[in-house]
Structure formats: structure tokens, C-alpha cells
Amino acid sequence: MEDIAAAPAKARLPEGDRSLLLVDDDRPFLQRMSRALESRGFAVATAESVAEGLAAMRTSAPAYAVVDLRLGDGNGLEIVERLQRAREDARVVVLTGYGNIATAVSAVKLGAIDYLAKPADADEVIAALLRDPGDRAEPPENPMSADRVRWEHIQRVYEMCDRNVSETARRLSMHRRTLQRILAKRAPR
Template identity: 45%
Template sequence: MAMSTDKQLLIVEDDEGFARTLKRSFERRGYDVLSADSLETVTALLASRRPSFAVVDLKLGAQSGLACVQALHEHDPSMVIVVLTGFASIATAVEAIKLGATNYLAKPSNTDDIEAAFARSGGNPDAPLAPRPTSIKTLEWEHIHEVLKDSDFNISEAARRLGMHRRTLARKLAKRQVG
């Protein structure tokens, strides 16, 4: 029972359980849901399908979801793309938006959050510009995530570039992970 493509959604997520839960939840809301777990699967699906919406996990195993965001946006610039991540940082949010994402959500996010993000695909020029004090810990966190992004989310390589032991970096990531 294929539905019209105006509510066709592609979920790009390598966590099978989470992907299955999201798929069922969106199907109950009337979406025709496709699933992929890698850039290769996304590319194969785009050969025959044209989803209007996409939810992309930032970290797909050893791959970065940013490549999927780029491929989806190049395929259809009007597609509404929401990036989900358990490793939220300003650096990856900026890259996701530059590559075509319309929104960026930290995990845990549910179907309501994602659907609200679909509706907020435009920017808000009235967003408050309140000054936010930046702590040393926040600066460290941002730097770690910039290096992680630059090393394609390879923890061993990021630890080497940061000059710290791999296990130390893994502990820092586990402690601050959002979701």
C-alpha cells in the first residue's frame, strides 16, 4: 500500500531497533517509510524513490551521516532533512546545515520532536541572541568534536590528533554523550 510521495520519509539509521521504532511510529502518522543504514543503501534507494523527508543519524557505524545528508540534498534540494545525533556539537551542526540539513536534533529525540523539526525547516530571524558564557569544558567539548569530525569519527585517530589515550577520549565521550 504505497502512499503518495508527499509523505515519503527516509530513515537513515544503523541502530536497527531505533530505526524500527521510528519507522512504526511514522507509519502510524501516515508516512510511507523507507529505511537505510549506510550511504550505499541511500544511493540505491534514491535510484527509484524520491522521499520528501529524511531523518539521518550523524554516526553510521564507521561512516559519517554527513555524506548521506550531502547525497540527499544533491538528489533533491527541497527535501526536508533532519540530522539526529548523540554527539551534538556546534561544528557538526554547522557542517550538517551547510550540506543541506534543515534541522539538527540531539538524541534522545522522539517522533514528535522530529515532526516538529520538519515543520521548522526555515530559520527564525527573531531567535534570541542572548550571550552565553563559554566554559573551558564547553570549549574542550567543541574541540574534541571538531577533531572527531575531521577524523571521520574514528576515535583512535581523534585521540592521536588530540594527544590523549584512546580510552581517555572514549571515557570523555561516554560521560558527555547526549542520548
């Protein structure tokens, strides 16, 4: 992975509030991304958990946020939801190493403007944060594999069942323990 602090900014920041909340439980990634975003003109506040992220928003809701989906103490979508309630014009990008369609849809429904898979560099994050609402992201170069499509389907049903493993297993006609093993793994390529 290239050094995210070294890449030049390709998009100009709009004038006005440049406050940004960066929430990720991977400390080295958090520090590198924070430095990279600060060097591009953002006023960055960092948090390593859902609780810290929510606490950082109590004083003032930021104009931008970059939030990891899976955090040690919960789901980053809690932060997205609270931020959208506190500040409707906030622009939020969700990052995750466990990307799937169901959680991407949930993130967008809660107010996120984009959903990026890790490792994402600062230029990708800034492009997503500053993209005009009418612009669409480029389609992926490689289509999903059959294993990935199966995994996506399981994730979609899991989200439809409100993350209830037993109900999801019943609907998929799958043993609950098998489903738990699948859910604990990263998405196939």
C-alpha cells in the first residue's frame, strides 16, 4: 500500500467548515489517515471506538466523517445515524475490510454518501467525501466471484433478519454454527 500521507490532493476542499471525525480501531491506519487528511486541509478529530466517536460529536457535529464499520465496541453505523440526526448536511464515508452489499445499503440508508473497502487511501476518501451528489462512482473492474455472490446473499439475508443468526440460518436452511463460521470470516474475493 502506498504511503497515504505522501499522495497529493486531487480535489479542492470547499470553503467553510472543514471539521472531520475519523473513527477507526486500527491505530496505525488511524494515525496515517489523520495526518494525510490534515495535510489536505481538514481539521481532524480522531476516535478509536463507537463510544469515543459519539463523545467527540457531543461538543459539535463535524461537517465530514470517515467511519470504520466494525469497531471493537460496536457498529460504526451507530455513529453515522447519530451524526445525520445531529447534522443533516454532514458527509460521511464508511470504510470496512468486511465489505458487503447489505451493510453498504444500510450505511447509505442511514446517510452515508459512500462505502469504501479497506485499504483505502486518502485520495479515495477525499474523492468520496467531495463527490457531487449526482456523480456516480466508477464500476469495479473485476466482477464478483461465485463465492463472493454467495457470501453477499448470506449477508443480505443476515441484515434482513436484523443480524439474528438463528433466524438467518433458518431462512437459508443452514446450520447455525456453519452460518456463524461464515459470518466470522472475511469476504471472499
